[in-house]
Amino acid sequence: DSEKKPTVVFVLGGPGSGKGTQCANIVEHFGYTHLSAGDLLRAEIKSGSENGTMIQNMIKEGKIVPSEVTIKLLQKAMQDSGNDKFLIDGFPRNEENRAAFEAVTKIEPAFVLFFDCPEEEMERRILSRNQGREDDNIETIRKRFKVFLESSLPVVEYYDSKGKVQKVDAAKPIDEVFEVVKAIFTPKDE
Numbered sequence: 263d264s265e266k267k268p269t270v271v272f273v274l275g276g277p278g279s280g281k282g283t284q285c286a287n288i289v290e291h292f293g294y295t296h297l298s299a300g301d302l303l304r305a306e307i308k309s310g311s312e313n314g315t316m317i318q319n320m321i322k323e324g325k326i327v328p329s330e331v332t333i334k335l336l337q338k339a340m341q342d343s344g345n346d347k348f349l350i351d352g353f354p355r356n357e358e359n360r361a362a363f364e365a366v367t368k369i370e371p372a373f374v375l376f377f378d379c380p381e382e383e384m385e386r387r388i389l390s391r392n393q394g395r396e397d398d399n400i401e402t403i404r405k406r407f408k409v410f411l412e413s414s415l416p417v418v419e420y421y422d423s424k425g426k427v428q429k430v431d432a433a434k435p436i437d438e439v440f441e442v443v444k445a446i447f448t449p450k451d452e
């Protein structure tokens with residue numbers, strides 16, 4: 263059809279790599295709407311929806327919520343935003359997420375922003391965050407790391423094989439990471 267498709271950037275990286283932090287910066291400078299799949303799922307738990315308990319249990323175990331649930335939330339948030347440029351943070355987390363999103367929305371990402379960070383640093387950040395997240399305890403953090411390595415990194419590798427990954431060293435201080443991110447989003451002349 264003739265409807266113009268929105269621009270989507272997938273923002274991926276391990277737990278605590280700084281996805282949410284950097285997305286907030288990108289929104290301020292480049293007019294994107296930030297959609298954190300994890301935030302949308304946590305809001306769904308709070309809303310008391312019928313899926314809430316299932317989502318809560320999966321997040322507590324560091325498991326990946328079924329694609330159809332997450333994709334519905336993302337689609338609704340995209341429609342409600344009125345914008346046509348999105349940072350989708352923390353999704354797709356596995357091959358099935360990726361294929362389902364493409365099949366349902368017919369959207370392919372413009373590129374993938376990948377925050378590369380050593381596990382010790384990510385663990386330190388999460389343990390000092392103190393925002394009351396139910397998955398920010400050492401047992402769940404270990405499970406999240408395992409799922410990231412086994413299921414989510416292959417998605418990054420898939421997009422890398424298509425030349426679509428912009429990899430950023432995320433172990434540096436927040437402002438230094440953003441300098442690199444800013445250059446990626448700044449339109450180049452010719």
Ligand code: UP5
Binds near residue numbers: 281439
């Ligand atoms: N911080 C950030 N950058 C820093 C820097 N450069 N130097 C020093 N400190 C830095 O940052 C984490 C902390 O580190 C903050 O205190 C920050 O100030 C500091 P943040 O920006 O929050 O990192 P982020 O990568 O967003 O970490 P988050 O914990 O949100 O990542 P996860 O991927 O683990 O969490 P998410 O919310 O995406 O998913 C949670 C769970 O939801 C998943 O485990 C899964 O169970 C479920 N889920 C799905 O099932 N499907 C989905 O599609 C998405 C989620």
Ligand code: MG
Binds near residue numbers: 282300352
């Ligand atoms: Mg986050």
